[in-house]
Amino acid sequence: MGTGSPPDTGEETRIHRAVSNDGTQIAGRVHGNGLPLVLVHAGLGDGVLDWGAAAPFLSDRFTCYLMSTRGRGSSDDHPTQSVARCVEDVTAFVESIGEPVGLAGGSGGALFALGAAARSEAVAAVAACDPLAFETLSEEDEARLHDAVERMAELAAADELVEAARDWMTEWTTDREMAALSESGYLEACATYVPVLLQLLDQTDDLSPTDPSTLQQITAPVLILYGSQSDATWPWFTESMRYIDEHVADTVVREIDGAGHMGAWVEPEAYADEIVEFFDERLS
Template sequence: MKKPGTHYVTSPDGVTIGATVHGRGRPLVFLHGGIGDGDLDWNRLLEHLTGRFTCHLPSMRGRGLSGDHPDLGPGRQVDDVLAYLGGIEGPAGLVGWSAGANLALVAAARSGAVDAVVAVEPPMRGLMDEREQAVIGEAVARMGELAAAGDLGAAVRAFAGGPFTAGEMAVAEDAGYFEAASRYVPHLLTMLRQVGAYRGPTAEGPAVLGAISAPVLVVHGSATMPFYRAGARHVAGHVPRARVRELPGAGHASPLTHPEALARTIAEFFAAESPIHLRD
């Protein structure tokens, strides 16, 4: 695989957003989930994609190659995505996992620089039932307790134990994912508090989804929590050009556990969709 490069842009509030860049071909920008960073979440897919696509792996503010800032709210994070897209020549595809999928959808609603979107298990909090709310709420609370006690490794494992299956936890553990991501726990706790307080437009809003003109593929695992499947149907029901794909055998952590199958799904989708040569 070609030696990776780097790419940096400056967000409107002055934060540097940095990414590693791999491969050649049509540009795809990958937005990571809440736990890790661009490289941790997506590096397993690269060998299956870099022969056909230029893969940009930016990290959200406070992670990876990016600078930090106290404002970690969804609005600022979408601004970061749009700034990154503005620094790429021509339109690009967006791929987002979990929290990154929500950012990808909102960014696509705001920008003609997005020619297609793959959203992997976007979390729609409003679609959780009481049991799911309790599971995720307990995971967040336990993460906070363990972080306060200084055990960041146990804290990140506690949080992941909410959406991840036991098998996914084992795969992530063996890959060193939790050890590498543990340093982001304080950042994640701050981000979750700000997400909870945010009252601006979100990916759950029908008006936001309805404003997306680009084609969208929503991917969920066959073994995931029900609200992720409900979120996929919600997106497909409101985005004019959206469809849903189930990934057999996968749970929430498909970029870690099913990288080849997910990469194949991504490649097939972008190969089938013609770029929209528009830019804001």
């Protein structure tokens, strides 16, 4: 169990850069050698924070690109932080590699990955780890999400960014996952992205990567990974998984025993094992 940066192996730091549609430079750390695998972070993180712990279990088989959307990691910032722009960031990054790639994303990052897969033939296969679908939100769910955003905004306005990150993550984690994130220093590290996430949540647009018409455009095979305990945190999580499975043509669904919604962060080896098996068959 763990989160954070990959261990120091003496490997020279490699950065891959691409330019999004509006000119924003998007960057990602590169680890390993092999077939290309682009890894997309969730709402409150960056490529290294969210996939650093899984990278050692993937980089002996794949060239792992731990990309960050605008305003995260080494990517340039931009005042526009909409879902549409983030999907464009992922699409531009994927296409800049110059060959068919595997694409994986966790939570909100799975949303961006699915959106890019619907747009680009460069995506050969997708792993959607604990994906979200806002189309499945009930009125009660919407109220819960709204309250969480309001609390995060109030704490951020008081310059309590770490508490804002901690409060936000309570909506997404099991107690076990929250303890792991707290002990690893993840909450302190991702607190800097609270303002960026608030911008993203505030700048609504017409694009939904999980609209049925968009999901039906995905021709690449999709692995849906979800934690067996995610339903205990919020039934919306498993409803989202079932919804995406219903609307994407070619899916494989795998459950990670004992994991919650944040399993890809705190159970990286279990998620990596499924990702390796899936992409080994579809990228080679």
